[in-house]
Amino acid sequence: MTTxxxxxxMDVHEAAHHAAVLVDCSRLGVLVFTGATRLDLIxxxxxxxxxxxxxxxxxxxxxxTDIGRMVDRIILYAxxxxxxxxxxxxxxDAVARYLMRFVFFLDDFHIEDISAATAVLxxxxxxxxxxxxxxxxxxxxxxxxxxxxxEIAGVAASLHRTDPINGDGYFIICAAADKETLxxxxxxxxxxxxxxxxxxxxxxxxxxxxxxREIGGDYIPLEANLWDDVSFNKGCYTGQEIIxxxxxxxxxxxxxxxxxxxxxxxxxxxxxxxxxxxxxxxxAAVGPHGPVALAYVKTxxxxxxxxxxxxxxxxxxxx
Numbered sequence: 001m002t003t004x005x006x007x008x009x010m011d012v013h014e015a016a017h018h019a020a021v022l023v024d025c026s027r028l029g030v031l032v033f034t035g036a037t038r039l040d041l042i043x044x045x046x047x048x049x050x051x052x053x054x055x056x057x058x059x060x061x062x063x064x065t066d067i068g069r070m071v072d073r074i075i076l077y078a079x080x081x082x083x084x085x086x087x088x089x090x091x092x093d094a095v096a097r098y099l100m101r102f103v104f105f106l107d108d109f110h111i112e113d114i115s116a117a118t119a120v121l122x123x124x125x126x127x128x129x130x131x132x133x134x135x136x137x138x139x140x141x142x143x144x145x146x147x148x149x150x151e152i153a154g155v156a157a158s159l160h161r162t163d164p165i166n167g168d169g170y171f172i173i174c175a176a177a178d179k180e181t182l183x184x185x186x187x188x189x190x191x192x193x194x195x196x197x198x199x200x201x202x203x204x205x206x207x208x209x210x211x212x213r214e215i216g217g218d219y220i221p222l223e224a225n226l227w228d229d230v231s232f233n234k235g236c237y238t239g240q241e242i243i244x245x246x247x248x249x250x251x252x253x254x255x256x257x258x259x260x261x262x263x264x265x266x267x268x269x270x271x272x273x274x275x276x277x278x279x280x281x282x283x284a285a286v287g288p289h290g291p292v293a294l295a296y297v298k299t300x301x302x303x304x305x306x307x308x309x310x311x312x313x314x315x316x317x318x319x
Contacts, residue, residue, distance in 0.1 A: 008194075008201035010288045015192035016166050016202050020125030022191040023199045025171065026179070029092025030118040031074075033083040035108035042076065042083070045102060047221055047243065049234040053078035058145035058160065060229045063098065068220045068242030071098055072211055073229065077147050077160065086120065086171075088211025102238075119179035123191065124202065126167035132159075134189035140170065153185040165206045201285035205292045207258040213267070213282045214256055214294060222246055223296065224256050252299050254279060259293040259308070260316040271295050271315065273306040281310055292318075 015021050033042070043051040048061035057078050063071035072095050077084040087095045092115045103109050123131060132140045136152055142161040150159045150172075157174035174182055187193065194202065209215050209224045220243060221230050232247060246252055264286050271279035279297035286292075293315070297308065308315040 008198045008285065008287045012192055012194050012198040013201070013288050016125050016194065016198075018126065020123055020128040020131045020168075020191055021194040021198070021202075022183070022186050023122040023124065023194045024183075024196075025120040025122040026118070026176070027089040028120050029087035029090065029095065029113070029115045030120070030173070031085045031087060031092050031096055032112040032114055033085060034081065034110045034112070037107045037109050038083050039078075041099065041103065041107055041109045042085075043234070043237065045099065045238050046074070047230040047237060047239075049231040050076055053083070055080045056146060056148060057143075058147055060145055060163070062221045062226060062229050063095065064221065064237075064239030064243070065217070066238055068239040068246075069217045070215050070219055070221060070224070071095070071217070073209075073215050073221075073226065075145055075160075075162070077145075077158070084173075088215060091211055117176050119174050119176045119182075121172045121174075121179070121182060121186065122162070122199075123170045123172070123186070124165040124168065124194075128168040128170055131186070131189045131191050132170065135186050153181055155181050157182060163208065165202055165208060197285075200283070201287050201292065204283045204285045204294055205258075205287065207256070207294065209256060209294070210283065214296070219254075219256075219296065220246065220252075222252055223254050254296045254298050255302060256282075257295060257297050257302065258318045259295055260318050261291045261293055261310065262314045262316075264291045265293060265310050265313050267293075269310040271297055271308055271310050273298075273301045273304075273308055278306070278308060 039051050046061040046063050048059050050059050060075045062073045072088045075086040092113050096111045129140050144161050147158050147160040155178040157172050160171040162169040162171045265284050267284045269281040278301040279295050281293050281295045284293040
């Protein structure tokens, strides 16, 4: 795990909280699933109820191992004859290979990786809707993860409602060849560009988990606060028994929390309580008002309200 600490510029921070920012999210993987059993396979392999998704609808679901650990969180977008899936950053190939291990003889399921030919642009902030209207998209009231085809500056694309950061969130997905045209149109609408470090701070500040940091094989979805991505009445899926047991017994070994360190710290640092290991810092960043971090911390320590530290740096838990 890298120990890099991301920083954010003041103007980007202000725009993210009071207007909206534009982020290049094109490192997200993009897969296309086709075949008659395309949704059946994802349904039996992941946490959310997705078999009945209709064109224009979408859902976030989590691929889990047989012991409930996260492989990746993917977002599905249903079309009439296919399903698009966004994976974690640079993880499309691994997700495709993982799924193909579970394709049975009678399955009609095929995968195409179109990540290299696809661009994903993210818009976040309380005025994201207004900026989209200024760019030529006045009708953007979609339910979470639903989508619709759009045209901007003569470019065919798709608009997707996504997980909000600072109030709202959208993806615009287009061909990589059209990315620059759309980017310039969106910047002209008044969006402030947030670079990779800028967005990393916003993500950590918001407490949102990321593949390779908080989403991975060491953690269970409920520990990452991804309860909305888990169905508890859909029936069997890989890892279901472990996750259902945790939910029914109310026993979660650790939980992802947001922290305000007294001074900058690095991802990978050990969290301690009363001199004993209590967790691990998974992400860290620095902003205009000081450092922020995410960490998995033992539930027993959290329930006891024990003071936390990392390398002698006091850590304050934020709601």
